[in-house]
Amino acid sequence: xxxxxxxxxxxxxxxxxxxxxxxxxxxxxxxxxxxxxxxxxxxxxxxxxxxxxxxxxxxxxxxxxxxxxxxxxxxxxxxxxxxxxxxxxxxxxxxxxxxxxxxxxxxxxxxxxxxxxxxxxxxxxxxxxxxxxxxxxxxxxxxxxxxxxxxxxxxxxxxxxxxxxxxxxxxxxxxxxxxxxxxxxxxxxxxxxxxxxxxxxxxxxxxxxxxxxxxxxxxxxxxxxxxxxxxxxxxxxxxxxxxxxxxxxxxxxxxxxxxxxxxxxxxxxxxxxxxxxxxxxxxxxxxxxxxxxxxxxxxxxxxxxxxxxxxxxxxxxxxxxxxxxxxxxxxxxxxxxxxxxxxxxxxxxxxxxxxxxxxxxxxxxxxxxxxxxxxxxxxxxxxxxxxxxxxxxxxxxxxxxxxxxxxxxxxxxxxxxxxxxxxxxxxxxxxxxxxxxxxxxxxxxxxxxxxxxxxxxxxxxxxxxxxxxxxxxxxxxxxxxxxxxxxxxxxxxxxxx
Numbered sequence: 001x002x003x004x005x006x007x008x009x010x011x012x013x014x015x016x017x018x019x020x021x022x023x024x025x026x027x028x029x030x031x032x033x034x035x036x037x038x039x040x041x042x043x044x045x046x047x048x049x050x051x052x053x054x055x056x057x058x059x060x061x062x063x064x065x066x067x068x069x070x071x072x073x074x075x076x077x078x079x080x081x082x083x084x085x086x087x088x089x090x091x092x093x094x095x096x097x098x099x100x101x102x103x104x105x106x107x108x109x110x111x112x113x114x115x116x117x118x119x120x121x122x123x124x125x126x127x128x129x130x131x132x133x134x135x136x137x138x139x140x141x142x143x144x145x146x147x148x149x150x151x152x153x154x155x156x157x158x159x160x161x162x163x164x165x166x167x168x169x170x171x172x173x174x175x176x177x178x179x180x181x182x183x184x185x186x187x188x189x190x191x192x193x194x195x196x197x198x199x200x201x202x203x204x205x206x207x208x209x210x211x212x213x214x215x216x217x218x219x220x221x222x223x224x225x226x227x228x229x230x231x232x233x234x235x236x237x238x239x240x241x242x243x244x245x246x247x248x249x250x251x252x253x254x255x256x257x258x259x260x261x262x263x264x265x266x267x268x269x270x271x272x273x274x275x276x277x278x279x280x281x282x283x284x285x286x287x288x289x290x291x292x293x294x295x296x297x298x299x300x301x302x303x304x305x306x307x308x309x310x311x312x313x314x315x316x317x318x319x320x321x322x323x324x325x326x327x328x329x330x331x332x333x334x335x336x337x338x339x340x341x342x343x344x345x346x347x348x349x350x351x352x353x354x355x356x357x358x359x360x361x362x363x364x365x366x367x368x369x370x371x372x373x374x375x376x377x378x379x380x381x382x383x384x385x386x387x388x389x390x391x392x393x394x395x396x397x398x399x400x401x402x403x404x405x406x407x408x409x410x411x412x413x414x415x416x417x418x419x420x421x422x423x424x425x426x427x428x429x430x431x432x433x434x435x436x437x438x439x440x441x442x443x444x445x446x447x448x449x450x451x452x453x454x455x456x457x458x459x460x461x462x463x464x465x466x467x468x469x470x471x472x473x474x475x476x477x478x479x480x481x482x483x484x485x486x487x488x489x490x491x492x493x494x495x496x497x
Contacts, residue, residue, distance in 0.1 A: 024056040024402050027116060029109075029133050030124035032097060033062035033083075034076060037266065037292060038237055039319050040149035043190075043212040044124045049077025050395045059116050061109060061129055063088035063098045084112055086129070105132040113140060120145055120402035126180040134183040145401050146184040147210075148177070148198055151314045151337075154241045178202035186401055190317035191338040192415055211412040212317055213394030216326035216386055221303045225329060225375045230260040230368040233305035233329075235293065235320045236312070238268030243311040243334070243355065245270070245277055250311075250360035252281040258368050265290040265301060302327035306375075307367045313354045315339050325386040330378035332363045341414065347423040348381040381423050383434060388413040 028048055032041045044060070051058045060076075064085035074083045086108055088098040105128060113121075113136055120143040123130030130146060137144045152173035161169055181187050181204050188208040189195045195207040232251065236242055244264065251262055264274065264287065271289065278284040293301055302308070308324030310333040315321075321342050324331055331349035333339040345351045350363035370378070393412055400409070413419065426434070 024051070024120065024399065025059075025116060025118045026051055026056055026120050026122060026402055027059050027061065027113070027118040027133075028122045028124065029061040029129040031063065031100065031127050031129055032125065033060060035065055036097065039212070039315075039317070040124055042319055043147075043149070045076045046213075046215075046391065047122075047395070047398070048081055049079050050391060051399070052079045052081050054395060054399070056399075058082070059084060059112070059118070061086065061112065061133070063100050065098065084109075100128045102128050102132065105129065106136060109133060110136055113137070113142070118142060122147065122398070122402070123184070124149060126150070126177060131180050134180060138183060143402060143404055144184040144186075145398070146181050146187050148181065148187065148189045148194070148207075149316060150177070151241075151316060152177070154314050174201040175203075178204055188401075191341045193338045193341055194316040197337075209411050209415050210397055211389045211394055211414050212319055212322070213391030213412070214319070214322045214326055214386065214389050215391050216383075216389075219299045219302060219323055219326035221299065221327060223303050224372075225306060225379045226372070227306045227368050227370060227375065228259075229306075230258055231304060231306045232260065232262045232309050232364065233265070233301060233307070233324070234263070234309050234311075235265040235298075235301065235323075236310075238264070238266050238270045238274060240270060241312060241314045242268075242270075243313060244274055246311045246355060246357050246360055247309050248274065248277050248281055248283065248287070249357045250364055251286075252283050253358065253361040254365060254368065258365070260286060260368065262287045263290055263301065263305070264288070265293045267291055298323065299327065302329055305329055307332055307349070307364070309364070310334065310339060310343075311354075311360065312339070313337065318342060322386060322389055325382040328379040328383050330367055330375070330382060332360070332367065334360075341420075342385070344381070344385065344420070344423065348378055348385055377425055380426055380434070384423065384426055384430070385419070387434075388416070388419050 028044060030040065030044045032038055032044075034041055034045050044062075048058050048060055059082045061084045064087055069085045069087040071082065071084050073080055075081075076083075086100050086105065088100045091097045091099050109129070109132060113133075121133050121137045123133055123144070123146040126134075126146060126148070127150070134144060134146075152170050155173070159169065177198070181198075181202060186208065187198070187204050187206075188210045189198055190210065190212050192209040195209045198204050198207050232247070234242075234244055234247055238244060247262070247264075251260060254260060262283075275284070275289065278287045290301070302324050305324070305327075306329070308321060308329050308331045310318055310321050310331060312318070313334055313336040315337050317338050318333075321331055321333065321339065325342065325348065331343045333343040333349065333351055334354045335345075335351040336354045340351060343349045343351055350366055352359040352363045367375075367378075389412065393409075397409055397412065
């Protein structure tokens with residue numbers, strides 16, 4: 001009976017396969033979504049926005065961020081989409097996150113599934129919503145994709161446990177992750193390092209490394225990196241696991257002749273403590289706490305900076321670091337988790353040993369005292385490396401997974417061997433080509449309002465043509481899939497007899 005049930009499920013999946021050119025119906029579920037400010041929420045928003053711009057029908061299920069819950073048309077990442085807000089409660093131990101009561105979720109999401117009938121469910125968190133949707137999706141034969149953004153270690157600070165129980169608690173959380181994520185047809189995470197961690201700690205096999213991706217054009221600027229004055233930017237949640245206190249301590253160790261300023265953008269549980277620490281270190285006059293920065297102001301914040309600092313020890317990727325790289329800024333980051341995947345030591349910035357404040361300060365000093373020629377080299381290498389994280393490829397890969405395409409590209413370009421090779425200084429040919437691309441981007445951004453309607457018309461004609469071609473392929477593929485499923489059912493029947 002179990003085998004027969006699985007065959008029926010795969011038949012349902014096969015019959016729902018969509019091919020290139022056909023709009024998809026995608027349901028994205030996340031326990032955190034804007035207005036929450038964190039990496040998982042920002043990726044979920046940009047993924048949903050990109051899918052909508054590609055012509056797909058996207059619904060999002062997320063916790064309500066206030067007393068209003070229900071179904072709304074909301075604007076995210078510049079486009080409108082349907083968002084189903086589930087009633088939630090504020091977490092006592094966290095300043096911004098909210099919690100959906102799990103025992104009532106299934107009764108809320110099942111009618112949404114039956115009405116929307118998605119081709120795929122893409123979970124961004126397995127804690128509550130993803131856990132429930134894995135069960136409901138399997139019951140309906142829906143293609144299930146999960147992306148893991150969670151590091152259980154980040155939860156330790158918010159759970160009052162004695163030290164001797166921490167390892168057991170971590171092991172239990174990883175086992176739970178494995179149980180839930182194993183119910184999905186495909187599991188992904190942003191980097192190969194994070195995928196390896198998930199495979200080892202949770203026992204999940206064949207985890208795909210798919211970069212969160214970035215639209216680098218949003219951060220393209222023509223402002224050279226300068227260290228006069230020396231401006232350091234941190235952007236993200238002001239929570240313990242980010243180790244922002246180490247940034248303040250490292251900056252306080254710089255020689256007195258260094259004219260520096262620190263901008264800390266974001267909010268979180270550590271805001272008051274960090275302000276008090278700046279006072280204690282006698283650098284409060286050189287520190288600005290900017291609070292939340294809007295999407296429109298983000299590029300300006302990066303453009304003003306000399307260097308971006310990321311002292312966190314638990315990053316599965318770091319969207320903020322990628323934004324800094326797309327802005328042409330060097331990065332100083334902790335040599336921990338997935339950060340070395342973005343920051344190639346000596347190429348586009350420097351790595352320091354986690355929690356080693358003196359090592360952190362030395363790395364920052366290298367940027368503060370670098371010549372203009374060296375700053376230009378670091379900046380050019382950041383721009384070069386970020387090209388492997390193009391969000392267009394990320395979207396194309398996920399669309400292939402939603403369609404169930406086995407032969408499509410399944411990992412982003414940052415997993416190719418060339419990406420991790422030392423750069424040193426880019427060749428003249430590469431530098432010229434990338435400079436030309438950058439100038440073209442800047443010119444396009446200046447004329448985007450004039451070209452908008454023409455581009456939309458052209459894309460519409462192209463999409464219609466692709467749809468016509470795809471329909472021809474679709475009939476042949478469905479016929480082949482149905483024939484295979486029929487043979488499998490006959491084989492099972494013979495075995496049962």
